[in-house]
Structures are given as structure tokens and as C-alpha cells.
Amino acid sequence: MPTAPFRRIVTGHDAQGNAIIQEDGPPPRVQRIGGDIGPMFYEVWNTRETPAQIDRASGEPAEDGIKLAPPQNGTRIRVLDIPPEDARMATLTPEEAAAHFAEVGAGAASSHASGSRHAMMHRTQTVDYGIVLEGELVLIVDDGETVVRAGDIVVQRGTNHGWANRSGRNCRIAFILIDGAYTDGLA
Numbered sequence: 001m002p003t004a005p006f007r008r009i010v011t012g013h014d015a016q017g018n019a020i021i022q023e024d025g026p027p028p029r030v031q032r033i034g035g036d037i038g039p040m041f042y043e044v045w046n047t048r049e050t051p052a053q054i055d056r057a058s059g060e061p062a063e064d065g066i067k068l069a070p071p072q073n074g075t076r077i078r079v080l081d082i083p084p085e086d087a088r089m090a091t092l093t094p095e096e097a098a099a100h101f102a103e104v105g106a107g108a109a110s111s112h113a114s115g116s117r118h119a120m121m122h123r124t125q126t127v128d129y130g131i132v133l134e135g136e137l138v139l140i141v142d143d144g145e146t147v148v149r150a151g152d153i154v155v156q157r158g159t160n161h162g163w164a165n166r167s168g169r170n171c172r173i174a175f176i177l178i179d180g181a182y183t184d185g186l187a
Contacts, residue, residue, distance in 0.1 A: 079174045125187075128156040
């Protein structure tokens with residue numbers, strides 16, 4: 001799976017209040033989730049509250065490992081490299097799928113069960129903006145699916161969903177995740 005590098009550039013302010021480039025380098029946390037059939041997670045940044053605090057030069061709030069959802073009342077931006085699926089995806093048990101999500105602190109998000117439309121179906125209480133950077137994916141929901149390609153943007157609003165890479169080549173997608181709260185009995 002090609003994993004072309006990208007940079008994370010973080011701005012800040014010096015002691016006089018002038019804008020500066022505070023950091024310029026690769027994302028600090030990178031990890032493959034779910035073994036060799038799983039995606040590569042590149043954690044770019046998170047915030048812990050809304051509105052986000054803007055100070056002179058603090059860094060990203062510290063986190064242990066990779067977390068699927070954003071912090072409560074916060075946001076997260078990440079990039080995923082999702083490899084093409086092979087036959088192993090179709091044979092994942094619900095327990096194996098939940099274990100993959102547990103690697104990112106979200107075992108309960110997995111909704112894979114007998115009759116699921118995809119082994120990686122899941123649901124989080126978030127609003128996610130997904131921007132396909134290269135390649136294509138199939139967005140699968142309870143009642144339908146659609147192909148999303150480079151340049152397409154998905155607004156995923158707390159729905160049960162999964163991503164299938166049926167293209168035969170890597171897909172890179174950026175996600176901006178925003179903490180949310182279900183209403184109207186959706187929980």
C-alpha cells in the first residue's frame with residue numbers, strides 16, 4: 001500500500017504576537033489498525049473544547065495512542081490510507097471486527113452482526129467530514145451505498161456506516177471529526 005508522506009504544519013505566535021511556523025514535519029502518531037488488512041491512521045491534530053483555545057505556542061493536546069472519536073466537546077483531524085479489500089474482510093466475525101475497533105478505543109462502535117452489510121460497519125456520536133484525497137471508496141449505510149472519489153466530500157452525521165475499498169488500489173481520505181450528541185431518540 002503506497003503511503004506517500006505528507007507534512008503537518010502548525011502555526012503559532014511568538015512573544016511579540018507575530019505569527020510563526022511552530023512545527024513542520026510528519027504527523028506525530030501513525031499506526032496501522034486491524035493488522036495488515038486495516039487502514040493506516042495518521043493523527044494530525046485534536047482540540048479539547050469548543051470554542052478551541054488559541055494561545056501563543058502550545059502544542060496539540062497530548063493523547064495516548066489512537067482514538068477513533070474526537071475528545072468530548074472537541075475535534076480531531078486524521079488521514080487514513082485504506083488498502084483494497086481482500087477476501088479476509090468478508091470472513092471477519094463480529095468479535096474480530098469489535099477487536100479492530102477496540103484498538104482505537106471504540107469496540108462498542110462496531111455494529112457488525114449476522115447479516116451486516118460490511119464487517120466494518122460502525123456508528124459514532126459525531127459529525128464527520130470525509131474528504132477523499134486520492135482513490136475511491138464505497139460508503140455503505142443501512143439502506144444504500146455510493147462510490148466516493150477523489151474530490152468528493154461526505155458529511156457523515158452519526159449514522160451506521162462502513163467503508164469498502166473495492167477499487168484494487170489505495171484510497172487516502174481525510175476526516176475532520178466533531179463531537180456530537182444524538183437527539184430525536186437516535187441514541
